[in-house]
Amino acid sequence: MTTLVVGASGATGINLVEQLLNRGQKVKVIVRSPEKLPKSWINNDLLQIISASVLELSDKEMSEHVFDCHSIASCLGHNMNWKGIYGQPRKLVTDTTRRLCNAIKTNNPESPVRYVLMNTTGNRNRDLNEPISFGQKIIIGLLRLLLPPHVDNEKAADYLRTQIGQNNDFIEWVAVRPDGLTIEEEVTDYEIHPSPTRSAIFNAGKTSRINVGHFMTNLISDDDLWNKWKGQMPVIYNKSSLD
Template structure:
């Protein structure tokens, strides 16, 4: 299977690409610079590195890049500095999602293309009317006012929910919501839930970036797992951060 990954130079994107390669996939990555990429990718015949600014690609170029891919994964995010949070492009994740989905449709694939979006546990799945406390709702309102990246994540997922929906001919999607990202060197046990089981603001759990990359890769490669979660926004936690009383719905 050939997979296009955007945001591959980021901390989680690198983990996703590595997991895809471990599972035998061919991978295309679109990056603005190859400076931070591992030499193992540059010397790997299964990795095609495209050096470009994603939002500056023409519609034709974008369609060409996705035309032979069975899946597209986005690990795009904003850098945690002043320019990354308040500078342009403020709608990086949303605009990239819209453009990539449009390119998939224009490529007229004979089979639905899987689109996997890395999102955040701080974003509600409004299809499920997920309850949150009054205090958390107040904080979320402040985040929407003060932090453009949070709004960007919300709008990207909303685009998949409301514009692509559940029955699109060309695109099937999953928005993965990690909680409390940390760095670890190896894949560990993790658990998946349809909705958050803890407050993303006041009682956040933890999940390693390598576990997120592994789960996203599993979604792309395992059709049974994909069928279970397509059109949804699963939340991922490392097992160690979840109490034993909540482990009855462990999926892996």
């Protein structure tokens, strides 16, 4: 099995790739700046590094890169500086998701490819009509106006929900929603819920990036876990943040 990872040079993407490699899985990464990757990856026979900006790849190149992949994982995000928030590409996550899914469909795979999208608890799963307070609705509305990355996250998940849907012949998907992201050195206990159990704005929990990588790795490699969550937007919290 081979997994293609985009956003592999980010803090969560690095954790995901490390855990896939530790389980003996083949991994491809598309990265604009390979020099940012851990030096230990360079000579790893399980890893193929593709040096490119993902949205600058041609449709043909995209299809070739995903051709032999059993799964694709996106840990893409916007840099939290002025250029990353307000510069181009504003729809980085959404456009990458759309183009990768189109590439999968072009290849006409015999069995569905798993697409795992890292998302956020600030985005509701509209399939479940998740309730939020009036105050949170106001804040989310302001985020949509002021922060293009939030809209990008919403539209990427909406693309999977509405354009790929639940019965696509070529693609199955899960959108993983962590809460407030933290940096930890080791995997710790965590819990998975279909929807947020606390307010992402007024009572946020914590989720370590390494735990997100662990859960995404399990989704990719564990058929039972995949079948439990496919077509959904599970929320992940560090267990300690629920106490």
